[in-house]
Amino acid sequence: MLQPGEPAAMNPDTTPVSAHGRSKALTPEREQRVGSTVSVPLAPPRLDDGSELVMRVMPMPADANGNGDIFGGWIMAQVDLAGAVLPARIARGRIATVAVNEFLFKQAVSVGDLLSFYAKVVRVGNSSVTVHVAVYAERNPADLKTVKVTEANVTYVAIDRDGRPRPIPRG
Numbered sequence: 001m002l003q004p005g006e007p008a009a010m011n012p013d014t015t016p017v018s019a020h021g022r023s024k025a026l027t028p029e030r031e032q033r034v035g036s037t038v039s040v041p042l043a044p045p046r047l048d049d050g051s052e053l054v055m056r057v058m059p060m061p062a063d064a065n066g067n068g069d070i071f072g073g074w075i076m077a078q079v080d081l082a083g084a085v086l087p088a089r090i091a092r093g094r095i096a097t098v099a100v101n102e103f104l105f106k107q108a109v110s111v112g113d114l115l116s117f118y119a120k121v122v123r124v125g126n127s128s129v130t131v132h133v134a135v136y137a138e139r140n141p142a143d144l145k146t147v148k149v150t151e152a153n154v155t156y157v158a159i160d161r162d163g164r165p166r167p168i169p170r171g
Contacts, residue, residue, distance in 0.1 A: 043056065043116040043136070043138075047118055047134070049120060050120055051118035051119060051120040051132070051134060052086065052118060052119055052120070053116060053117070053118055054082045054083075054085040054086065054117055054118065054119045055078070055081065055082040055085065055116075055117040056114065056115065056116050056117070057078055057114075057115050057117075058112070058113070058114050058115065059074065059109060059110075059111055059112075059113065059115065060111065061111050063111070064110075064111050068110060068111060069108045069109065069110060070108075070109040070110065070111070070113075072105060075105070075109060075135070075149075075150055076100075076103065076152075078115070078117065078135075079103070079117065079133050079135065079150065079152050079154065080097055080100075080154065082117035082119055082133055082135075083097075083117075083119055083131045083133045083152070083154040083156070084097070084156060085119060086119050086120075086121050086129070086131055087121075087129035087131060087156040087158075088156075090121065090124060090129050090168060091129065091156070091158035091168055091169070092169050093158060093166075094158070094159050094160070094161075095129070095156040095157060095158055095159065096156065096157055096159050096163070097154060097155075097156055098128060098155050098156060098157040099154070099155040100152060100153075100154050100155075101130065101152075101153040101154065101155060102151075102152060102153045103150075103151075103152040103153075104150065104151050104152070105149070105150055106147075106148055106149055106150060106151070107137070107147055107148075107149045108149075109137055109149050109150075110137075110139075112139075113137040113138065113139055113149075114137065114138040115135055115136070115137055115138075115149070116135070116136045116137075116138070117133060117134075117135050118133065118134045118135075118136070119131045119132070119133050120132050122153065124168060125168070126167055126168065127157050127158050127165040127166060127167055127168060128155050128156065128157045128158070128165075128168075129155070129156050129158075129168065130153060130154070130155040130156075131153070131154055131155075131156070132151065132152070132153050133150075133151065133152050133153075133154060134148060134150075134151045135148070135149050135150040135151065136148050136149065137149045
């Protein structure tokens with residue numbers, strides 16, 4: 001499995017196509033000849049621990065404090081959104097955040113960092129799902145570095161139309 005920052009397969013949306021609609025896949029030789037096409041390392045879809053890439057976002061200046069660091073509350077909101085992806089699939093319907101069990105800020109996040117959010121289900125209960133979310137920042141595009149900036153454990157509960165807990169569907 002790949003770790004964040006390692007080169008991955010090129011995005012199919014960026015594969016050059018000839019005037020006749022035929023794909024012109026990039027080989028290392030072709031990549032050198034095609035000056036306008038650049039291979040960019042992509043975040044891997046999964047980490048070695050089975051976590052799935054569920055969201056990517058780049059914080060903007062409006063998300064920063066006076067020192068240029070991104071507000072912790074903004075990061076927490078993004079973790080809540082990313083963390084809800086897998087529980088929503090499992091619950092097959094409406095969910096609500098019921099607990100933030102743990103939240104660690106490991107490094108500051110800056111404007112221009114590209115954040116990748118990875119989620120892994122750690123527990124499925126009768127009406128709740130707990131996920132672990134790890135956040136990696138890609139920094140300095142000229143000399144790309146990827147660092148873990150945040151991780152959290154968040155619990156979501158499946159709810160009905162009236163906002164009351166409901167069982168998680170099985171099977």
